Amino acid sequence: MKQSGVSEYISAVKEESIDCRDYIERLIVQLRKENSKLELFSKLHEKPVCNPEGALASLPFTVKDNICVEKFPTRAGSKILIGYQPPFNATVVERMNTAGAAFIGTTNMDEFGFGTFCTNSAFGTPKNPFDNSRSCGGSSGGAAGSTAILKHHVALAESTGGSISCPASFCGVVGITPTYGRVSRYGLIDYANSLDKIGLMGRSIEDIAIALPTISGPDPRDFTSMIQPPLTLRDEKIESIAVPRELISEGTDEKILKMFWNAMEKLKSEGVVVDEVNMPVLKYSIPAYYILACAEASTNLAKFCGIRYGKEGSQLENMYNTFFTEVRTDAFGVEAKRRIMLGTFARMAGYRDQYYMKSLRVRRKIIEEFGRLYESYDLIASPTMPLLPPKFEEIADMSPASVYALDFLTVPPNLAGLPHLSMPMGYVGDLPAGVHFIANHWKEEKLISVGRIWERGMEYRFPLNLEGRS
Amino acid sequence: MMRIGLEIHVQLPTKSKLFCYCPNAPSDEPNMNVCPICLGMPGSKPIVNERALALAAIAAKTLNCRLLDRTWFSRKTYFYPDLSKNFQITQFEAPIGIEGFLDISERRVNIWRIHLEEDPARAVHELVPEQESALLDYNRSGVPLVEIVTAPDMDDPTQAREFLRVMLSELRYVGVVLEEEELKIRADANISVTDGERVEIKNITGLKNLEKALDFEYGRQNKVSKVGIEVKRETRGFDEERGVTTALREKEEEQDYGYIFEPDLPIYDLKGLSLEITFPKTVTEKSQEIEKKFGLDSQNVKALLLDSKPLGDLLEDMAERVNPKRVIRWLNTVVKAEHYRHPERKLNEIANKLERVIAADASEKISDVVAKQAIRKIFETGESGKLTELKSDEGELESVIIDILKEKPELLEEIRKQPKAINHLIGSVIKKTEGRFDSKKVGEAVRKEIEKRKLQ
Numbered sequence: 001m002k003q004s005g006v007s008e009y010i011s012a013v014k015e016e017s018i019d020c021r022d023y024i025e026r027l028i029v030q031l032r033k034e035n036s037k038l039e040l041f042s043k044l045h046e047k048p049v050c051n052p053e054g055a056l057a058s059l060p061f062t063v064k065d066n067i068c069v070e071k072f073p074t075r076a077g078s079k080i081l082i083g084y085q086p087p088f089n090a091t092v093v094e095r096m097n098t099a100g101a102a103f104i105g106t107t108n109m110d111e112f113g114f115g116t117f118c119t120n121s122a123f124g125t126p127k128n129p130f131d132n133s134r135s136c137g138g139s140s141g142g143a144a145g146s147t148a149i150l151k152h153h154v155a156l157a158e159s160t161g162g163s164i165s166c167p168a169s170f171c172g173v174v175g176i177t178p179t180y181g182r183v184s185r186y187g188l189i190d191y192a193n194s195l196d197k198i199g200l201m202g203r204s205i206e207d208i209a210i211a212l213p214t215i216s217g218p219d220p221r222d223f224t225s226m227i228q229p230p231l232t233l234r235d236e237k238i239e240s241i242a243v244p245r246e247l248i249s250e251g252t253d254e255k256i257l258k259m260f261w262n263a264m265e266k267l268k269s270e271g272v273v274v275d276e277v278n279m280p281v282l283k284y285s286i287p288a289y290y291i292l293a294c295a296e297a298s299t300n301l302a303k304f305c306g307i308r309y310g311k312e313g314s315q316l317e318n319m320y321n322t323f324f325t326e327v328r329t330d331a332f333g334v335e336a337k338r339r340i341m342l343g344t345f346a347r348m349a350g351y352r353d354q355y356y357m358k359s360l361r362v363r364r365k366i367i368e369e370f371g372r373l374y375e376s377y378d379l380i381a382s383p384t385m386p387l388l389p390p391k392f393e394e395i396a397d398m399s400p401a402s403v404y405a406l407d408f409l410t411v412p413p414n415l416a417g418l419p420h421l422s423m424p425m426g427y428v429g430d431l432p433a434g435v436h437f438i439a440n441h442w443k444e445e446k447l448i449s450v451g452r453i454w455e456r457g458m459e460y461r462f463p464l465n466l467e468g469r470s
Numbered sequence: 471m472m473r474i475g476l477e478i479h480v481q482l483p484t485k486s487k488l489f490c491y492c493p494n495a496p497s498d499e500p501n502m503n504v505c506p507i508c509l510g511m512p513g514s515k516p517i518v519n520e521r522a523l524a525l526a527a528i529a530a531k532t533l534n535c536r537l538l539d540r541t542w543f544s545r546k547t548y549f550y551p552d553l554s555k556n557f558q559i560t561q562f563e564a565p566i567g568i569e570g571f572l573d574i575s576e577r578r579v580n581i582w583r584i585h586l587e588e589d590p591a592r593a594v595h596e597l598v599p600e601q602e603s604a605l606l607d608y609n610r611s612g613v614p615l616v617e618i619v620t621a622p623d624m625d626d627p628t629q630a631r632e633f634l635r636v637m638l639s640e641l642r643y644v645g646v647v648l649e650e651e652e653l654k655i656r657a658d659a660n661i662s663v664t665d666g667e668r669v670e671i672k673n674i675t676g677l678k679n680l681e682k683a684l685d686f687e688y689g690r691q692n693k694v695s696k697v698g699i700e701v702k703r704e705t706r707g708f709d710e711e712r713g714v715t716t717a718l719r720e721k722e723e724e725q726d727y728g729y730i731f732e733p734d735l736p737i738y739d740l741k742g743l744s745l746e747i748t749f750p751k752t753v754t755e756k757s758q759e760i761e762k763k764f765g766l767d768s769q770n771v772k773a774l775l776l777d778s779k780p781l782g783d784l785l786e787d788m789a790e791r792v793n794p795k796r797v798i799r800w801l802n803t804v805v806k807a808e809h810y811r812h813p814e815r816k817l818n819e820i821a822n823k824l825e826r827v828i829a830a831d832a833s834e835k836i837s838d839v840v841a842k843q844a845i846r847k848i849f850e851t852g853e854s855g856k857l858t859e860l861k862s863d864e865g866e867l868e869s870v871i872i873d874i875l876k877e878k879p880e881l882l883e884e885i886r887k888q889p890k891a892i893n894h895l896i897g898s899v900i901k902k903t904e905g906r907f908d909s910k911k912v913g914e915a916v917r918k919e920i921e922k923r924k925l926q
Contacts, residue, residue: 084512086511187513188513189512193734303512303556309512316603324549352729
């Protein structure tokens with residue numbers, strides 16, 4: 001089993017060979033310096049609390065900017081939440097605190113999670129630590145970037161349609177998106193409630209395996225978390241993997257494809273059967289996903305109207321409609337406005353049946369098809385992203401539709417609520433690429449098991465190894 | 471011809487709100503019963519109060535609706551300052567119940583659907599009257615409501631009011647609404663007059679205002695069409711102070727609320743859930759039961775039960791031991807009136823005393839006059855006092871009448887001119903005999919005496 005930076009750190013804190021207060025203070029100083037250049041953090045904590053007790057004794061953790069931290073600016077990457085400090089902690093934050101972990105700051109993201117490159121944040125654009133002219137990926141770009149530079153740390157991230165896997169792949173870190181409902185969403189600022197999942201990023205599968213039990217489990221404040229079977233992270237034998245042809249046929253960088261087939265060969269040599277299969281229904285996943293996600297998002301964003309929190313409207317003498325229109329026009333970014341319009345359209349009378357309702361049926365169909373595959377296979381695999389982290393000037397030339405299309409590998413498991421894992425697969429030049437594993441509902445242990453197999457003999461590279469020690 | 475349909479909002483008496491743990495209770499201070507959920511703070515999620523679900527199912531059954539097998543919540547999106555999330559969690563495709571009805575005196579009113587939803591916050595305009603602004607009180611935000619939608623089956627405003635009154639009584643009997651709801655109940659009314667377009671009057675509060683608003687609107691639509699102007703399809707508001715409806719907005723087409731499923735909440739197996747709910751007997755069921763058991767007229771029993779459940783319970787209990795016909799006669803008249811006059815007097819604390827009086831009357835031990843006085847005294851003081859026993863010595867009664875007529879011979883003259891004046895004489899006799907004789911017997915004796923004298 002590979003060494004885990006996290007477990008090393010926790011033992012050192014418990015043995016008092018690391019003074020956690022000193023460690024974290026030094027760490028924050030270094031991060032402040034790096035962040036002025038990388039813009040990975042929305043806000044660093046001034047005075048992190050360290051607690052040498054508990055399962056995650058003083059482990060530094062970051063929180064994506066859309067997960068509420070009590071009395072700490074939580075803005076979901078949006079100008080409309082400037083000034084907002086939630087009056088309560090998200091359940092996941094509460095659970096990390098209880099386990100003794102030390103919150104060190106919030107990480108930058110695409111506004112409300114709307115984006116693939118983290119270029120839609122109102123608070124700067126995170127730069128990929130491997131190459132500062134390139135994207136971290138999105139929407140949890142800051143979470144992935146901070147994981148790539150911090151030696152002992154886990155990141156609380158969130159995925160709606162691929163927002164954990166994509167940046168994990170671009171930043172060369174491990175990212176797990178648990179089954180929908182595994183981790184309580186209470187305190188997560190909603191993008192699309194039926195798709196949103198809180199997950200983790202770390203530098204090794206063991207980092208993930210240590211922290212995942214802490215944030216998982218039922219929470220009466222989020223009904224959708226109440227029906228889960230217990231999380232077990234036993235080592236499971238992985239016998240077979242299916243590779244849907246629809247996920248490897250077109251649109252993927254050839255170097256990435258080649259690396260992916262090498263990876264499959266490596267798994268075969270470990271005794272795993274790898275079969276190519278057909279799953280034609282997958283071609284509907286992108287439209288179904290964007291319709292459902294935008295339909296829900298357009299209702300979720302309605303609450304931001306400049307009255308009770310965040311950015312306040314100034315023209316108090318205006319009528320309500322004019323008042324909130326001014327606030328929203330000014331404070332929402334272009335992509336947020338686009339998704340509000342798309343989503344509103346998809347649920348209007350006359351269109352609702354052919355878009356919204358139909359997408360719900362497509363989602364059900366995709367879930368069924370996945371279910372059929374899991375009758376014969378332990379896992380499904382593909383590359384995580386069809387491209388290497390692009391340069392910012394390349395991104396500027398992409399149309400919204402072509403960006404949406406890049407999510408075709410990460411959207412299917414997200415749409416189906418299936419747990420999935422992105423692992424660093426290798427490097428093209430200096431840039432990382434990811435391999436994607438998808439398990440059946442509630443089978444996170446299979447992801448952890450395949451991750452352990454994959455990491456045998458695999459050397460990860462990290463651009464920086466910041467730690468609070470001299 | 472007139473057609474009226476109603477959409478009625480009734481608050482459910484749960485301990486906490488519909489989607490959070492805040493108390494569902496009035497508060498003198500604004501914004502006291504609030505939390506991140508009912509304030510719609512980012513990141514908060516609703517959780518369903520299952521008691522509200524049960525109460526809504528009871529309401530649906532009481533109004534003879536068919537319960538759906540599965541039910542769920544939806545988001546109804548519209549921007550309004552009192553709506554904390556700018557969407558309301560309500561029910562769209564799968565309400566709690568459909569296809570019900572309620573019989574009122576002259577007709578059957580069909581009920582299309584009944585569903586659960588959250589109440590918005592309250593916009594307070596009174597505190598800043600000089601400004602074009604309002605304050606928001608979120609105490610009400612998230613309070614559970616059932617919305618009841620009727621077919622346009624009512625023919626006039628009086629019927630609409632009667633429907634609302636009977637419906638509230640039925641729901642009160644099964645514990646779904648509280649006593650004071652009659653004053654607070656909010657309804658939207660659709661009204662159309664002889665082939666005219668449908669006009670909706672929004673947000674009418676209370677029974678009296680409903681009738682007033684409809685009366686006014688009926689008159690307005692008649693006047694408009696008499697001068698040859700077509701009645702427009704529109705939404706109007708009701709100005710309570712001036713008693714008039716005023717135009718709010720023209721309604722060219724239905725507003726589009728862009729409903730989606732509420733993704734944070736589950737689909738409920740209402741069929742399974744309803745097996746666990748104890749459905750109380752409705753007024754109709756209970757009065758049929760009482761009719762069968764005690765041989766009473768079911769309309770009489772129903773009237774009593776609709777008025778007050780505690781009096782209904784008292785009837786059922788007392789009729790086991792005392793002549794049921796006597797019991798219901800007293801409960802429907804004097805006891806009911808005194809019960810309303812003295813709401814502070816708990817029925818269960820005086821039930822024994824009431825029973826002693828009514829039993830004494832039923833077994834002809836006291837006169838009705840004494841009984842009536844005793845019942846009043848029980849409600850006023852908690853005690854009946856001494857019960858003067860009934861006498862049957864008719865000779866004494868006759869001599870009292872003769873004495874009075876001797877003292878006041880002018881009474882005879884009055885009665886000749888105005889036969890109703892006989893009541894004066896009867897009253898005087900009752901007073902003089904201190905209720906020792908039954909009022910009916912006194913009447914008979916007086917009439918006999920007068921007849922005798924007419925013949926002379």
